[in-house]
Amino acid sequence: MARAFVFVLDSFGIGAAADAARFGDEGSNTFGHIAAACAAGQADREGVRAGPLNVPNMAALGLAKAAALAVGDISANAAPAAVAQNAFYGAADEISSGKDTPSGHWEIAAFPVRFDWGYFPETTPTFPASLTSAIVAEAGLPGILGDRHASGTEIIAEFGEEHIRTGKPICYTSADSVFQIAAHETHFGLERLYELCGIVRRLVDPLNIGRVIARPFIGETQQTFERTANRRDFAVPPPEPTLLDRLTARGNRVIGIGKIGDIFAHRGVSETRKAAGNMALFDAALSGMDDARDGDMVFANFIDFDTLFGHRRDVAGYAEALEAFDRRLPEAFSRLRRGDILLLTADHGCDPSWKGTDHTRERIPIIGTGPGLRGGEIGVRSTFADIGETIAEHLGLAPGRHGTSFYKAIAADA
Numbered sequence: 001m002a003r004a005f006v007f008v009l010d011s012f013g014i015g016a017a018a019d020a021a022r023f024g025d026e027g028s029n030t031f032g033h034i035a036a037a038c039a040a041g042q043a044d045r046e047g048v049r050a051g052p053l054n055v056p057n058m059a060a061l062g063l064a065k066a067a068a069l070a071v072g073d074i075s076a077n078a079a080p081a082a083v084a085q086n087a088f089y090g091a092a093d094e095i096s097s098g099k100d101t102p103s104g105h106w107e108i109a110a111f112p113v114r115f116d117w118g119y120f121p122e123t124t125p126t127f128p129a130s131l132t133s134a135i136v137a138e139a140g141l142p143g144i145l146g147d148r149h150a151s152g153t154e155i156i157a158e159f160g161e162e163h164i165r166t167g168k169p170i171c172y173t174s175a176d177s178v179f180q181i182a183a184h185e186t187h188f189g190l191e192r193l194y195e196l197c198g199i200v201r202r203l204v205d206p207l208n209i210g211r212v213i214a215r216p217f218i219g220e221t222q223q224t225f226e227r228t229a230n231r232r233d234f235a236v237p238p239p240e241p242t243l244l245d246r247l248t249a250r251g252n253r254v255i256g257i258g259k260i261g262d263i264f265a266h267r268g269v270s271e272t273r274k275a276a277g278n279m280a281l282f283d284a285a286l287s288g289m290d291d292a293r294d295g296d297m298v299f300a301n302f303i304d305f306d307t308l309f310g311h312r313r314d315v316a317g318y319a320e321a322l323e324a325f326d327r328r329l330p331e332a333f334s335r336l337r338r339g340d341i342l343l344l345t346a347d348h349g350c351d352p353s354w355k356g357t358d359h360t361r362e363r364i365p366i367i368g369t370g371p372g373l374r375g376g377e378i379g380v381r382s383t384f385a386d387i388g389e390t391i392a393e394h395l396g397l398a399p400g401r402h403g404t405s406f407y408k409a410i411a412a413d414a
């Protein structure tokens with residue numbers, strides 16, 4: 001029995017990447033700054049959480065040691081937290097050119113994105129006039145609102161009422177290669193929003209934009225607007241086969257939890273299980289573990305860390321989400337059989353104490369366990385693709401073109 005379970009804590013970086021300066025992110029550290037704020041009593045929230053960050057299960061997998069490695073602290077091995085038998089831990093730098101979600105996930109799945117995505121400039125309007133007029137004409141719209149870089153929740157508060165009044169969708173972007181469209185689920189219509197995103201997807205293809213994202217919301221006033229779980233990402237398909245394609249081509253199943261299917265444009269994903277919120281996503285991931293057979297992979301994305309707390313720069317909220325996630329981990333551990341591997345990682349950072357509202361270029365944690373593994377330290381890997389190649393070797397696939405497996409370093413001696 002060899003099965004692989006990869007859980008992505010979306011945006012859970014553990015220290016600035018080697019090339020963070022290129023992104024203006026030198027010194028960012030999602031985990032480190034959350035842990036420091038908690039320790040200083042600055043992340044207490046009445047009735048929600050208080051005190052030092054309490055993530056004992058991830059600590060037992062070596063999270064603190066991975067974090068020490070990621071920030072170049074050579075006393076990593078002297079880090080106090082005891083690491084469980086079979087646990088492996090380390091960190092990785094990203095070699096993809098962007099710090100966005102598709103780049104991070106594709107690189108984890110052993111396909112780094114070495115080309116440059118298209119981006120929209122930090123001007124108002126941000127979208128080229130020719131693009132906007134094509135969208136307006138093809139979709140039969142009275143115009144668009146927004147048309148600039150923005151935080152999704154803030155721009156809905158600003159333009160939501162005007163959107164309801166005029167029927168103009170709210171279009172915005174970020175430091176990522178995205179064209180995001182916020183529209184009201186009933187006044188504008190959810191299906192109509194998805195159709196509009198399909199039109200825009202086609203129109204932004206020549207601009208090399210990674211994703212068009214539908215951002216539906218409900219509520220009638222600035223105070224009551226709320227985004228719903230009906231978000232949908234329209235990503236371009238990875239230009240090369242990923243680990244997921246290699247597995248499904250062999251006849252194995254890849255069960256994608258949450259937005260994994262969307263991120264891979266549904267290629268190499270046998271089945272998608274969506275759910276709203278990290279706890280329901282965890283339930284879905286456990287159901288995937290229950291159903292996975294020999295040679296299968298469960299690939300889960302836990303989006304709340306990023307969307308609800310990282311981008312919103314909510315340190316206490318992020319801390320509480322980590323603690324809630326950590327409390328569920330024993331349920332995953334108890335499902336592991338001999339031959340299985342469970343690996344926790346992230347796709348980029350989104351330091352909630354950082355300036356702005358964008359992602360941060362960070363190293364990611366690689367921590368995990370498996371009943372048949374020896375475990376140990378795997379160092380700071382030069383690419384996330386080492387994760388994909390390790391899973392490939394674990395599941396008996398031939399090596400791919402990118403990344404180096406660390407499987408032999410953590411596998412039990414033959």
Ligand SMILES: O=P(O)(O)O[C@H]1O[C@H](CO)[C@@H](O)[C@H]1O
Nearest residue numbers: 150151152153174176178311
């Ligand atoms: O501010 P919101 O709408 O959450 O958007 C964020 O989510 C997008 C996709 O992950 C990022 O590009 C960032 O803009």
Ligand SMILES: [Mn+2]
Nearest residue numbers: 010011101347
């Ligand atoms: Mn992400």
Ligand SMILES: [Mn+2]
Nearest residue numbers: 306307311359
């Ligand atoms: Mn994000």
